[in-house]
Amino acid sequence: MKVIGLTGGIATGKSTAEKILQDLGCFVIDADKVVHSLYENSEVLKEVKTHFPEAFEEDKLDKKKLASIIFNDPEKRKILESIIHPKVNQEIDKWLKEVKEKNPNAVAIVSVPLMIETGSYKKYDEIILIYAPKEIQIERLLKKGFAQEEALSRINAQMDIEEKKKYATYIIENTGSIEDLKRKLEDLYKKLVKDC
Template identity: 55%
Template sequence: MLKVGLTGSIGTGKSTAAEFLREEGAYLIDADKVVHSLLKRPDIKEKIKEEFGNVFTESGEVDKKKLAQIVFNNTEKKKKLESILHPEVFKEIEKFFQEVEKKEPCAVAVAEVPLMIETGSYKNYDIVVVVYAPQKLQLERLIKKGMTQEEALKRIKSQMPPEEKAKYADIVIENTGSVDELRKKVKEVYKLLKKKSEELKNKH
């Protein structure tokens, strides 16, 4: 089985690319969704409460906006939150890989992880795929999604530049055209990944 790490900066279209890979036949796990479900776990809520105090809604769920505001401008707090969530996210991804491998030994299994390069976890994958778009395009896309220019720039600036991320990639998918063009590129990439997966299986 081929373990693929998929990443890209905000507004580059990595989630769309992930969706297309899934349509082609890849197994997919999304780290953001994993985080979403972790925030509902009582043990995680407890740790967040100890660390950040009352960042909960009236119904007792984690108020993600409140939490985001605390960590966004505070590196120390951000690290604390990551130390609570990241190990659990990795565990879930590992579990996902094991389950896929049991089911289909020459599968292409993709983990979509936004901070893979920043956290160094990109080293855990056989192949790293980075979805790339230049900053001007990132900005346009985020504004289309309803962010103000200021918000969008702040978000972009808080992340590693796309050019920097691309340096860590085994495969770069340049997403500068239409959705159809992206789909075509993803199709080609999937063929390549599938081939590599077969090769890996034959080696073992």
């Protein structure tokens, strides 16, 4: 089985790439979706509430409030990450084990936005980076309704996309149409399957 890390920057098209790779036949797990499912777990919520009581409305977690707390306080972000990251890694490892049992020749894609920042990229055989230059990231965020300042602060909160290129085995430039992205990923998929 080949285990590949998939990453990108905000508004580079990582989610679209995930869907295309899944349609081509890859097994895909998205760390963001794992995080969302963890927030449904009462044990996890209890732990989060201990450290972030101000992010709760009675017993309900206000994810926007939590995001704004950790977005503005690196120390608090570290606390949340120390609760969530080990659980996400456990879920990913469990999933990889299941995929391997089902299909030993699978191409398994683990999609993690901050894989380079956290160092978890080292766990994967190869890394795919979905790339778009900063101007295009800004343009796409503005189209989604973000204000210029907000768009920039979100982009700047992540490692510079140019810096991420150094860690990638494959750089898929996503500056054109979805069809264009699809063609590039189809070519890459053929190569990955051949190498399995």
